[in-house]
Amino acid sequence: METMNKLGRILLVEDDPKDVELTLTALEEYNLANEVVVARDGEEALEYLYARGKFKTRSSDNPAVMLLDLKLPKVDGLEVLKQIKSDGKLSMIPVVVLTSSKEEKDMVASYRLGVNAYVVKPVDFHEFVNAIRELGAFWAVINEPPPGSVRK
C-alpha cells in the first residue's frame, strides 16, 4: 500500500477561477491538492505538456492525470484533447473531461478522440466534492500511471 501514499501530479485545465478554487478545496479536503498544476486555458495546457513558455523549466515527468474543461479560451478542450491523443509522446496521459456540459455531442466527440473518462460537474456541492475526491483518488493514487509520469 506504499504506492497509495505517493501522489501523482494532477494537471487541472480550467478557466473559471471559482471552479479552480472549488476544485482545489475539494481536493484539499482529502489532501490531494499538493501536486496540482493549474492551466487557465487550452494554450497554457499545451505549453505545460510540451514544456514551453512559462513551463519551460518544469520537471520532465508527465502528469498522472489531466482534468480538462471543454469550454476554454484560446484553444478549446476538444482541440487540446485531439492534440494530446494524436501525439505519440503524450497520448498515454490519462485525460478526464470535467465539464458543465451534458450535451451528447460533446460526450461523443470526446470519446471519439479517446478520452479516458467523462465527468459532468454536479451542481450540488456535496456531489461535486465527492466526484472530485473520487477522481483525484482514483487517477492520482489508485491508478498506475503510464511510464513517464513520476509519483512523489
Added chain:
Amino acid sequence: MAQPKLQLQFAHSAVLRYGLAIASFALALGLTLLAQRYGFRNVEVPLLLFAVAVTAWHAGPGPAALAVVLSIAFFDYFFTEPRYTFYVTYSDIPYLIVFISFALLVAWFSAVRRRVEGDLRQARDHLQIEVVERTQQANLLNLTHDATFVRDMDFLITFWNLGAQELYGWAPEDAVGKHSHQLLQTVFPAPLEDVHAELLRTGRWEGELKRTTAQGTTVVVAARYALRRDEQARPVAILETSNDITERKRREQEIENLNLELAKRSTALEAINKELEAFAYSVSHDLRAPLRHIAGFTELLQKKVSAVVDEKSNRYIAMILDSAKRMGNLIDDLLAFSRIGRAETQKTQVSLAQLVKEALTEVRQDTEGRNISWKIGTLPDFYGDRSMLRLVLVNLISNAIKFTRARAQAEIEIGCADGNKDSLVVFVRDNGVGFDMKYVNKLFGVFQRLHDSDAFEGTGIGLATVQRIIHRHGGKVWAEGAVDNGATFYFSAPKPQGRLWKP
C-alpha cells in the same frame, strides 16, 4: 334518291340487265317493223343503235354486247337482201360492217359516258354526305364549352364556335376569315416554327398560350392543336381546342409565391432553431457554472460559520442552498425538454411491459417507506423511441407516487384502456390528491403546477415533456381527475400499419 336506287338494282341483277337488253332490242325491232308497215323507211338503224345505246347505258357492257349481237342478226334478217334469212351477200358486207362498227362505237361510247357519269355522281354524293357530316360536327362543336376553331394553313380562321366567342369575345362573323394569331395576339411558349414543325411531324401540339380578347384582357389558355390532312395526306387545316386557365395559372403563381415564402420562413426558422440550440448549450454550460459556485461557496460558508452565527442566518444559508438546487433541477429539466424537441426519434417496436419494469426500478428510491399497492395490467407493444417512452412512464409513475404520498395505502394502476383499432391507449391511475377538472388544460403546460411546491416538489416540466414526446409519436395525452379523488393520465399512439409491426 330513287334513281340511284334503280341503277343499283340494275347493276346488281344480271337477269334485269340482260332482260333490258332483250326488251330494248325487241322494242326497237317492233317499232321499226311498225314504222315499215306504215311506210316509214330507214328508221331501223337509228332505232336499233338507240336500243344498243340504252342497253349499254343502263345495263353495262355484257348486255350491250348481247344487244349488239341481236341487232346485227335481226338487221341482217329483216333489213338486208335477201330478206328474212340470215344469209349475207357480198354486196351487203360493207353495209353490215358499217352497222356493226356503229353499234360497237355506240356501245363503247355509252359505256364510257356511263362510267364517267357514275364517277361524277359518286363524287357528288360523297360531297353531299361530307357537307351533312361537317354541318353536324360544326353544330356539335358549338355545343362544347371549350373554345374550338379551325384555321387553314395560312392561319385564316374558317370555323369559330360559341366557346371561342365566349372566351375571346369575337362573334363568328368577326373571326372567320381573320388571321388567327393576329386576331388573338397569340404569344407562344416556343418559337412558332417549332410549334408548326411538331404539328406537321406528329399531327398534334399542346401548350399554354397567352392571348388578348376582344375586350383587351389577357387570358392564358391550355391549347391543343390537331392537324387535318386531306386524302393525299396534305395538311389542310388546324383544329384548335382551348380552355381558359387564367385563374388556375394565377392560383399556381400564388401557390408558388406561398411556397417561396414558406421556404424563406423555414430557413429563418432553421436559423432560429440553431440559435435556440446554441442557447440551450449555453444554458447547459454557462448557467450551471455560477449556480455551482453559489451552491459550493455557500456550503463552504455554511461549514465555516454555522457554529458561530444565529439560527436565522443558518436558515438563510439553507434557503440559498435549497434554491440553488431547485434551479439546478429546473435547468436540467428544461434542457431535457428542449432536447426532446431537437432529438431525432429512433422508432422501434418497444415492449411497454419491459419499459414499465425499468421505470419502476428507476423510481424505486421514491417508494422507500411507502405502502403502495401496484396493479399492472397486460400492456401492449408500442412503436416508438424507447428512451423517450421510458421517460414518459417514469414521469407519469413518479407523479403517481408523489401525489399519493398522503395516502396510507396508495394504489397505482398501469394498464391498457380500450382504444380503437387504429390506436393504443395506456393509462396510469392513482388514488392520490387528484386535481380540479377545470384546470385540466393547464396540466400539460411548461412550468404549470397545480400544487404549491411546499406540498409537492417539482419543476412543472414533467407533464409538458410527456406531452411533447407523445405528440412526436403522433399520439394524444389527456387526464381525468377530481380533487382528493385520484387522477388518471392517458396517452395514445397510432398503431403502425407496417410489416415491421408484430402484434
